[in-house]
Amino acid sequence: MHRASLVAFAVVTALNAAVLLGVGRDRFGAAGPGVWLDERELQLEPARENSAAIVRWRVQQTPWPASPFATTSRRWLDEAALTSLGFDCSVRPGDPQAPEFYGRQLNRRVFVVFDLASDDWDQRVAAWQPAARERFDRSEAVLDASARATLRETIDEASARGSRLVPVDAGLDLDALRGEYPDRQRHLILPAVVGVVYDSGVHSGGPLVAVRIHQVLPS
Amino acid sequence: MPARGDGSPRTRSEAQRRADRIRACQDELEQATRDGGLALTSEQGAQLKAYHHDVLSSLARDFDVDVSSRQKQVSRGMQVAGLLGGLALGASVFLFVLRIWGLLSTTAQVAVLLTGSFGSLLLLELVSRRERLRFLTPLAALVAFAGFSLNLEGLAKVFALEPRPTGLLAYAVFALALAYAHRHRLLLVVGASCAAASVAALLVHLTGVWWMDAVMRPEGFIVGGALVVVAGLVPHRTLDEFPPYLRGVGLLLVLVAILALSRFGEGSWIAAAPEAVEATYQVLLFIASAAAIGIGMTRGWHEVALVGVLFFLIALCMKFVDWWWDWMPKYLFFLIVGLTALALLWAFRRLRARLTAS
Numbered sequence: 001m002h003r004a005s006l007v008a009f010a011v012v013t014a015l016n017a018a019v020l021l022g023v024g025r026d027r028f029g030a031a032g033p034g035v036w037l038d039e040r041e042l043q044l045e046p047a048r049e050n051s052a053a054i055v056r057w058r059v060q061q062t063p064w065p066a067s068p069f070a071t072t073s074r075r076w077l078d079e080a081a082l083t084s085l086g087f088d089c090s091v092r093p094g095d096p097q098a099p100e101f102y103g104r105q106l107n108r109r110v111f112v113v114f115d116l117a118s119d120d121w122d123q124r125v126a127a128w129q130p131a132a133r134e135r136f137d138r139s140e141a142v143l144d145a146s147a148r149a150t151l152r153e154t155i156d157e158a159s160a161r162g163s164r165l166v167p168v169d170a171g172l173d174l175d176a177l178r179g180e181y182p183d184r185q186r187h188l189i190l191p192a193v194v195g196v197v198y199d200s201g202v203h204s205g206g207p208l209v210a211v212r213i214h215q216v217l218p219s
Numbered sequence: 220m221p222a223r224g225d226g227s228p229r230t231r232s233e234a235q236r237r238a239d240r241i242r243a244c245q246d247e248l249e250q251a252t253r254d255g256g257l258a259l260t261s262e263q264g265a266q267l268k269a270y271h272h273d274v275l276s277s278l279a280r281d282f283d284v285d286v287s288s289r290q291k292q293v294s295r296g297m298q299v300a301g302l303l304g305g306l307a308l309g310a311s312v313f314l315f316v317l318r319i320w321g322l323l324s325t326t327a328q329v330a331v332l333l334t335g336s337f338g339s340l341l342l343l344e345l346v347s348r349r350e351r352l353r354f355l356t357p358l359a360a361l362v363a364f365a366g367f368s369l370n371l372e373g374l375a376k377v378f379a380l381e382p383r384p385t386g387l388l389a390y391a392v393f394a395l396a397l398a399y400a401h402r403h404r405l406l407l408v409v410g411a412s413c414a415a416a417s418v419a420a421l422l423v424h425l426t427g428v429w430w431m432d433a434v435m436r437p438e439g440f441i442v443g444g445a446l447v448v449v450a451g452l453v454p455h456r457t458l459d460e461f462p463p464y465l466r467g468v469g470l471l472l473v474l475v476a477i478l479a480l481s482r483f484g485e486g487s488w489i490a491a492a493p494e495a496v497e498a499t500y501q502v503l504l505f506i507a508s509a510a511a512i513g514i515g516m517t518r519g520w521h522e523v524a525l526v527g528v529l530f531f532l533i534a535l536c537m538k539f540v541d542w543w544w545d546w547m548p549k550y551l552f553f554l555i556v557g558l559t560a561l562a563l564l565w566a567f568r569r570l571r572a573r574l575t576a577s
Contacts, residue, residue, distance in 0.1 A: 004396045004397070004398075009337075009340060011393045012336045012370065016333060016336075023378045049318060050320060050321070051317070051319060051321030052320040053321060086428075100485070106428040106436070107429040108427055109430075193431075218375075218381055
């Protein structure tokens with residue numbers, strides 16, 4: 001057999017062995033307490049050619065209560081926290097260079113802590129809805145009819161359709177985060193791709209730099 | 220082969236060139252005899268014909284070369300059919316597996332993935348060793364690559380594995396291994412591109428940035444492409460048709476990355492104003508493509524010269540658009556572009572004449 005063919009066989013063997021050993025160690029290790037999620041957090045992806053079920057994470061993009069206005073993202077990590085994740089926050093948000101400076105920054109892979117508010121979810125939504133409706137009534141100037149209809153639906157059906165996974169913290173060290181958030185049934189720590197976004201603050205009372213979750217990674 | 224001396228071919232491409240020379244020599248002799256420029260005795264003619272026949276038979280037997288123009292045409296048709304067939308079979312296997320995927324248990328899914336990759340590799344080995352099935356080797360190599368892709372992506376989906384840049388490296392190593400084992404040029408191009416992309420992804424990954432954002436920092440592709448070009452400078456003793464492909468693909472990646480940075484300065488690692496970055500890379504694009512033309516012409520690397528010419532023209536046209544498109548009448552703009560193309564043709568013709576003289 002040609003030596004290069006042996007390399008091809010070796011690549012396939014090594015790769016499968018590494019994956020299966022890793023999966024075996026993961027699956028047959030000590031299992032933690034289970035977490036009950038439903039379609040609010042796991043979205044079933046429709047597929048025509050694929051008979052397998054594919055689910056994707058659905059998370060709150062901003063800490064509850066989500067802003068119903070045209071702001072890019074509410075801040076759930078301050079500049080110090082963003083810097084600790086590797087983002088460069090050396091330019092003040094009000095600086096004229098800020099939009100370009102933050103626009104050039106690339107996404108990073110970090111661990112995000114999600115608060116799974118399962119027990120008191122309905123109470124939290126009920127407490128949020130009146131204020132959200134009040135802000136919705138004032139949103140005519142900044143949102144078109146279609147966006148307003150979607151927003152209305154989001155507010156009215158938040159309890160039944162909104163994801164209960166609310167991001168509260170992020171870091172690079174999984175063990176340190178788990179030490180800080182030890183309750184595995186309340187806090188999920190998931191790898192995610194996050195980026196910084198610059199919000200000019202036209203509708204939110206001042207410029208700010210916020211974090212946005214682009215993708216929750218499989219883990 | 221009769222009278223096998225130092226000039227005997229060692230590789231398939233050398234053998235093909237020898238066969239082509241013999242065919243050309245036979246045609247020219249026939250023409251010269253008809254025109255009365257040459258008169259071989261019937262004994263000399265028969266001796267030369269027998270010698271050529273023996274050499275061609277030997278080349279066809281040892282290297283499986285095409286010894287006639289008709290054979291060449293059929294071979295090209297077989298290559299196209301093999302490529303299309305490989306792609307279609309790969310797509311068919313992939314879509315079939317998707318269709319039944321949800322009906323299988325996890326163990327069965329893993330078994331299907333392993334069988335697909337190992338089975339297609341074994342099939343490739345079998346086909347490449349059997350003389351009568353050897354023409355199916357390029358197709359079987361593509362199916363093996365599809366089987367490997369399915370294996371990798373399938374495991375990632377079944378066990379919810381996070382995508383990593385090492386996956387790209389695995390694709391590169393596998394494609395290159397198949398390319399070198401079975402003289403597969405398409406897989407060589409795929410493998411070289413994956414290798415360059417994995418270099419770019421690993422460089423970005425080392426800075427803490429999400430590795431799939433490597434395309435947003437094209438400088439990594441300049442490094443990856445340059446490494447592929449360097450690989451194309453290494454002499455390939457038996458696979459002498461590979462270096463031009465490596466040089467061509469590597470240079471293409473380098474120049475595409477420079478071109479991207481010349482229009483999108485925000486994508487650079489250089490912490491400078493985007494306009495300054497773009498201007499720098501515009502100059503670099505002219506220098507790099509002109510250098511490629513010069514090196515390609517002097518060294519006889521046609522692929523390097525071709526890629527250089529292509530990017531030099533793209534760079535020139537872009538500058539013309541930047542300078543004149545908005546305010547100049549369009550007929551004048553295209554007149555200038557056409558005259559510039561004619562000037563370049565004239566310059567290349569002079570260069571060609573000088574190369575011929577030297």
